[in-house]
Amino acid sequence: MWPLAIVLVIALYFMHIVTGVSSNEQHIQNVRESEGAASLFRSYDAAGASMIAANPALSGAIDSAHMNSALxxxxxxxxxxxxxxxxxxVNCSWGAIADSGQFYVYRNDLSEGTLLRSVYRDLLTWTSAPDQLGFKRGSNLLGADGIPLRGRTLPFSVQSKVPDGALLKIL
Structure with a gap:
């Protein structure tokens, strides 16, 4: 009986080590995804600023060909x-809309939303004013706490094209 118990304890010990290593690797991967998405937001903002500067009357959805050209x-x-x-x-991740001199970049999260919450935190830390970043719901921009941001009613073009729950950054 004792040899079986010793083998079981050793097996549990190695399973614990393997599980700990894999969860650490998953955490590192999540951090990399978050930082990558935040840097893409900043890149798309720079390209959007270039597009608005070149054509202040720009309006409508920005397709990938125009965004690649601006990048x-x-x-x-x-x-x-x-x-x-x-x-x-179908099942796209990124998009942008220009409306009335404003540039809106959004990111859908096709998973449970954990990526967008960490990207939201990163963007608030790095670049964005709190009233220019949030999650879209209807005509409102919500903060991370779910409370609508004051003075921010989204234009109809953004309301109709950006899915609810997407992280939206306003240039």
Whole structure:
């Protein structure tokens, strides 16, 4: 009986080590995804500023071809537009809309939303004013606590094209 108990304890010890290593690797991967998404937000903002500066009357959804062109103009073509929300694309991740001199970049989270919460935190820390970043619900922009941001009613083009729950950054 004792040899079986010793073998069981040793097996449990190794299972604990393997589980700890894999959960640490998952945490590192989550941090990398969060930082990557936050840097893409900043790149798309720079490209959006370039687009608005070149054409102040720009309006409507920005397709991936226009975003790629703007990224090349600001020498950020490394960012790319994988997962961009062009017409007819299902389960897309990124998109942008120009409306009345404002530029809106959004990111859908097709998982349970944990990525967007960490990206939200990173963007608030790095670049964004609290009233320019939030989660879209209807015509409102919500903070991380779920309370609507004051003075922010989204234009109809954003309300109709950006899905609820998406993280939205206003340039």
């Amino acid at each position: 090349r103009d600001v020498h950020m073509d490394w960012a790319g537009t994988a997962g961009w929300c062009d017409r007819g694309v």
